[in-house]
Amino acid sequence: MAAISNQLKYKFGFISAVVLACLIGIFCIYQDGLKFPASVTQLRANLADRILLGLDLKGGSHLVVQVQLQDAIQQHLDQAVDLIKEQARTKNITIGDVSEASGTEILVKDVDPNAASTFRDMIANQLSDFTLASAAGQTNGYLLTLPPTAIAALRSSTMDEALETITRRVDQLGTTEPTIAFTGRAQDEILIELPGEGDPSRAMAVISAGGQLQLTLIGDDQPGGYPSEAEALAAHNGVLPAGTEILPGKASSATTQGAPTTVYYVVQRSAIVSGQDLQTATPEPSTTYPGQYEVHFVLSNAAASRFGPFSEANLGKYLAVVLDKHVELDPVIQGRMDDNGEIQGNFTEDQAKDLALVLRSGALPASIKYLEQDTVGPSLGADSIRSGVRASIGSVIVVMIFLVIYYRLSGVNAVVALLLNLVILVAAMSYFGFVFTLPGIAGVILTIGMGVDSNVLVFERIREELRNGKAPGSAVDVGFEKAFLTIIDTHVTTVVSAIFLFLFGTGPVRGFAITLVIGLVANVFTSIYVSRAIFDLHLAHMKRDEVLSV
Amino acid sequence: MEFFRGVNVDWMGKAKYFVSFSLILLVIGAASVMKQGLTYGIDFKGGTEVTVRFANTPPTSQISSELSAAGLPNSEIKPISDPADPKSKNDLMISLEQKGSEETTSLDTNKQTLVTVLYKVLGESAQTKPDFNSASPAEIAAYLTQKDPLGLGAAAADRYTQLATALASSRDSNHGGVITDFSQLNSVSGATPAVTGALAGEYSLSGFAIRDAETVGPTVGAQLRTQAISATLYALGGMLVYVAIRFSGGGLLRISTTPGTSTFFLWKWIDYGIFGLAAVIAVFHDVLITLGLFSLTHYEISLTVIAALLTLVGYSMNDTIVIFDRIRENLHLMRRESFPEVVNKSINQTLSRTILTSGLTFLTVAVLYLLGGQVLRAFSFAMVVGVVVGTYSSFGIAAPIVVVWNKFRGGEAMRAGSAADKRVPAVARR
Numbered sequence: 001m002a003a004i005s006n007q008l009k010y011k012f013g014f015i016s017a018v019v020l021a022c023l024i025g026i027f028c029i030y031q032d033g034l035k036f037p038a039s040v041t042q043l044r045a046n047l048a049d050r051i052l053l054g055l056d057l058k059g060g061s062h063l064v065v066q067v068q069l070q071d072a073i074q075q076h077l078d079q080a081v082d083l084i085k086e087q088a089r090t091k092n093i094t095i096g097d098v099s100e101a102s103g104t105e106i107l108v109k110d111v112d113p114n115a116a117s118t119f120r121d122m123i124a125n126q127l128s129d130f131t132l133a134s135a136a137g138q139t140n141g142y143l144l145t146l147p148p149t150a151i152a153a154l155r156s157s158t159m160d161e162a163l164e165t166i167t168r169r170v171d172q173l174g175t176t177e178p179t180i181a182f183t184g185r186a187q188d189e190i191l192i193e194l195p196g197e198g199d200p201s202r203a204m205a206v207i208s209a210g211g212q213l214q215l216t217l218i219g220d221d222q223p224g225g226y227p228s229e230a231e232a233l234a235a236h237n238g239v240l241p242a243g244t245e246i247l248p249g250k251a252s253s254a255t256t257q258g259a260p261t262t263v264y265y266v267v268q269r270s271a272i273v274s275g276q277d278l279q280t281a282t283p284e285p286s287t288t289y290p291g292q293y294e295v296h297f298v299l300s301n302a303a304a305s306r307f308g309p310f311s312e313a314n315l316g317k318y319l320a321v322v323l324d325k326h327v328e329l330d331p332v333i334q335g336r337m338d339d340n341g342e343i344q345g346n347f348t349e350d351q352a353k354d355l356a357l358v359l360r361s362g363a364l365p366a367s368i369k370y371l372e373q374d375t376v377g378p379s380l381g382a383d384s385i386r387s388g389v390r391a392s393i394g395s396v397i398v399v400m401i402f403l404v405i406y407y408r409l410s411g412v413n414a415v416v417a418l419l420l421n422l423v424i425l426v427a428a429m430s431y432f433g434f435v436f437t438l439p440g441i442a443g444v445i446l447t448i449g450m451g452v453d454s455n456v457l458v459f460e461r462i463r464e465e466l467r468n469g470k471a472p473g474s475a476v477d478v479g480f481e482k483a484f485l486t487i488i489d490t491h492v493t494t495v496v497s498a499i500f501l502f503l504f505g506t507g508p509v510r511g512f513a514i515t516l517v518i519g520l521v522a523n524v525f526t527s528i529y530v531s532r533a534i535f536d537l538h539l540a541h542m543k544r545d546e547v548l549s550v
Numbered sequence: 551m552e553f554f555r556g557v558n559v560d561w562m563g564k565a566k567y568f569v570s571f572s573l574i575l576l577v578i579g580a581a582s583v584m585k586q587g588l589t590y591g592i593d594f595k596g597g598t599e600v601t602v603r604f605a606n607t608p609p610t611s612q613i614s615s616e617l618s619a620a621g622l623p624n625s626e627i628k629p630i631s632d633p634a635d636p637k638s639k640n641d642l643m644i645s646l647e648q649k650g651s652e653e654t655t656s657l658d659t660n661k662q663t664l665v666t667v668l669y670k671v672l673g674e675s676a677q678t679k680p681d682f683n684s685a686s687p688a689e690i691a692a693y694l695t696q697k698d699p700l701g702l703g704a705a706a707a708d709r710y711t712q713l714a715t716a717l718a719s720s721r722d723s724n725h726g727g728v729i730t731d732f733s734q735l736n737s738v739s740g741a742t743p744a745v746t747g748a749l750a751g752e753y754s755l756s757g758f759a760i761r762d763a764e765t766v767g768p769t770v771g772a773q774l775r776t777q778a779i780s781a782t783l784y785a786l787g788g789m790l791v792y793v794a795i796r797f798s799g800g801g802l803l804r805i806s807t808t809p810g811t812s813t814f815f816l817w818k819w820i821d822y823g824i825f826g827l828a829a830v831i832a833v834f835h836d837v838l839i840t841l842g843l844f845s846l847t848h849y850e851i852s853l854t855v856i857a858a859l860l861t862l863v864g865y866s867m868n869d870t871i872v873i874f875d876r877i878r879e880n881l882h883l884m885r886r887e888s889f890p891e892v893v894n895k896s897i898n899q900t901l902s903r904t905i906l907t908s909g910l911t912f913l914t915v916a917v918l919y920l921l922g923g924q925v926l927r928a929f930s931f932a933m934v935v936g937v938v939v940g941t942y943s944s945f946g947i948a949a950p951i952v953v954v955w956n957k958f959r960g961g962e963a964m965r966a967g968s969a970a971d972k973r974v975p976a977v978a979r980r
Binding site (some may be wrong): 056059064196197198199200201204369370371372373374375376377378379380381382383384386387388390391394395398399402406438439442445446448449450452453456457460463464485486489490492493494495496497498500501503504505506508509512513516 | 914933
């Protein structure tokens with residue numbers, strides 16, 4: 001009986017180390033040092049901690065929103081137009097019409113030739129991201145273009161800001177471990193996953209709320225608004241006072257029950273206070289209208305120092321509280337207001353809470369649109385886990401029985417390799433932090449089926465070589481050698497498919513691709529290295545003329 | 551134990567049976583697709599799909615008419631009970647088309663409309679009390695903490711949170727999300743009569759629970775469809791290149807130097823790449839047959855089904871590669887046998903492995919089909935069909951293609967082009 005070579009000892013040492021590492025990865029948690037489970041309940045708790053489940057198994061909501069980036073670009077252009085007009089006024093440059101020529105261009109007509117250099121300097125200083133050129137076909141006209149690099153930078157910063165704002169809002173909603181990330185090819189989509197959220201409608205409303213708050217004056221001292229835009233215009237003989245615009249809003253009597261009608265207000269364009277100036281916003285029961293709620297806000301010191309004198313200077317006039325370009329309220333300025341105020345509006349407690357949340361997290365830089373929404377209820381999640389685990393155990397048992405019957409002792413070898421394969425797969429998922437989805441469990445089952453193929457390839461070759469008269473040791477050698485390339489070939493093609501799946505698929509499909517790839521990679525290790533080691537061990541213990549059990 | 555010792559079947563002679571069988575399946579599939587098309591899941595179609603579990607037999611026609619009245623006339627209601635799960639016998643899948651332009655309708659609207667309709671149809675339109683079957687653990691905990699039926703006093707919040715989670719969990723795992731009576735919660739530890747009484751006082755019990763709701767905007771659906779098709783085509787293309795290179799023995803790379811057996815350049819390319827081409831044609835045939843069967847059986851094609859299709863592409867490739875590997879090896883060893891004979895021998899030699907592997911894989915996906923639950927059903931169906939078709943396509947479609955091409959090119963072109971003969975001088979080839 002041959003002694004077990006040192007090489008074989010090292011092989012088994014290595015394999016044991018791998019197994020230990022895997023078991024640690026599955027059953028132990030790292031919390032100021034490695035913690036081994038002391039009891040069954042702790043074991044289950046650790047397991048639940050390490051094995052991450054996707055939304056389709058845990059239950060929860062999956063949302064995909066698209067940020068309307070063209071809004072942000074439009075806003076940027078609008079602001080530039082306003083700035084040009086204002087600067088022309090203050091610097092006494094005579095200019096003609098300033099308007100948007102296209103989605104990314106501004107045309108400034110009839111710039112006074114004598115002030116041309118002042119104009120150009122002003123553009124260079126204040127609007128440096130635009131490129132300035134003479135407008136074709138326009139004497140003394142200039143065309144400001146937003147170049148692609150600037151547009152790309154704007155898109156990117158808008159996406160970043162949107163992500164931050166949405167993250168703040170979701171955090172305040174109190175969901176455990178939400179996922180918020182960029183997604184999709186077009187680089188304008190954000191993925192939001194809310195585990196455990198069975199009814200996302202309130203979350204969806206909070207996330208997509210514009211959140212842009214502005215405090216400004218009613219432009220024409222006319223409280224209550226006009227029933228329609230036409231009438232508002234007519235009241236001013238077709239020309240609005242300078243620096244004002246018409247906005248829709250709630251009727252003043254909106255504090256009474258019943259459907260608020262929409263009226264139109266003439267408001268000052270420039271706001272004295274905007275959402276960024278808020279320090280906090282909290283929902284409070286209303287003292288003036290018991291049973292309702294309102295939102296109290298506190299301004300930052302800088303804003304308070306503006307607001308105080310402003311309110312004092314405008315006593316008796318009407319303040320417009322504008323939320324997302326919609327006038328919520330127009331109270332009279334009764335006294336000097338420094339740093340706090342309320343927004344009233346017939347809010348329920350939930351509505352007040354949500355509004356306060358939105359104000360605290362800041363306004364979205366551009367509006368967002370929901371593209372996809374998928375909610376898996378917890379009962380379906382629990383059922384899915386149950387079916388998935390049942391099917392996995394079923395497949396493993398079926399395959400195990402067959403292997404042992406068909407390949408006898410070598411079948412046991414294959415079973416050990418298969419079980420180790422699964423252990424490595426689960427441990428890898430745990431170490432890398434990958435998530436199990438229901439298709440992922442299907443991937444595990446496929447790994448079982450396809451993984452056994454590697455062993456079958458080797459064993460059939462070994463049988464063939466034994467039939468051709470080779471000695472057991474030699475047969476095993478040749479079997480593994482001949483089968484090796486074919487094993488690699490077959491794994492490569494499936495891994496290539498899985499890579500395409502990963503690139504193009506979404507959550508659950510990606511989960512499938514990941515478990516399949518990891519399972520197959522682990523399979524190469526177990527079916528070649530581990531199986532071989534077990535064979536070698538068996539061969540070392542075999543008596544001289546013993547037949548190899550395969 | 552061994553099934554396949556000393557098998558000696560003339561596979562190439564029998565090729566016509568396999569090809570005819572495939573043709574029949576392809577024709578049936580094509581006819582079905584032309585007549586009733588493919589059933590797309592909402593991943594590709596856009597719209598809203600809601601799975602609802604009912605405590606009792608659902609009043610389907612009433613739901614349908616109420617939905618029309620509420621402005622959703624084109625709704626589809628399908629019972630989707632899972633034979634392996636008796637609790638699911640009253641489950642319905644309700645599909646609502648996406649109404650209105652994307653700008654005006656909120657994505658959530660249709661689902662809310664459906665919920666309103668369901669409450670109305672099941673007799674709880676007043677909805678004075680919140681529904682326990684759709685309450686989250688947080689809501690239940692908040693109520694219990696406030697009501698304090700166990701008299702725990704101020705620090706009871708933690709205890710009630712635990713209890714609420716246990717109650718919700720029992721409702722979801724043991725009763726599929728729908729309880730019809732609060733006494734069904736008695737088995738939860740900590741659920742004393744005081745607790746269940748308090749719950750009964752605050753909550754009503756609707757006869758349904760929403761298991762899963764998915765809404766996809768229409769532009770997204772169209773986009774995903776294009777992506778799915780391109781992913782499949784890319785995968786096939788990638789494999790064509792990989793297999794062609796592996797099996798041409800470098801022939802593809804030195805194509806212009808072989809003394810001409812034919813002046814037509816394209817034929818030379820195919821000579822060297824025929825293995826890859828045959829493998830890809832076989833795999834393509836597998837996908838087409840699977841899709842045809844999907845059309846016949848009305849299983850929904852969703853993203854996970856595309857995942858199954860891509861996997862079976864990989865699987866069928868494997869199978870074909872194993873046989874081609876053996877053919878290549880034998881071309882080198884068996885100098886006297888004719889090409890079809892070599893192919894036959896190769897298939898016979900690998901038959902054991904082929905049947906075993908496909909048998910085992912088939913067993914595992916069959917277990918998945920039977921026990922894997924409703925959500926994976928279409929996926930596992932694709933895999934089951936794929937394993938069967940993918941296996942026979944290797945020796946029934948791919949190998950015959952190579953043999954036929956070889957014959958078309960004058961008998962021994964494949965030997966001339968194979969890697970095996972790289973080292974044999976031109977003289978010996980005759």
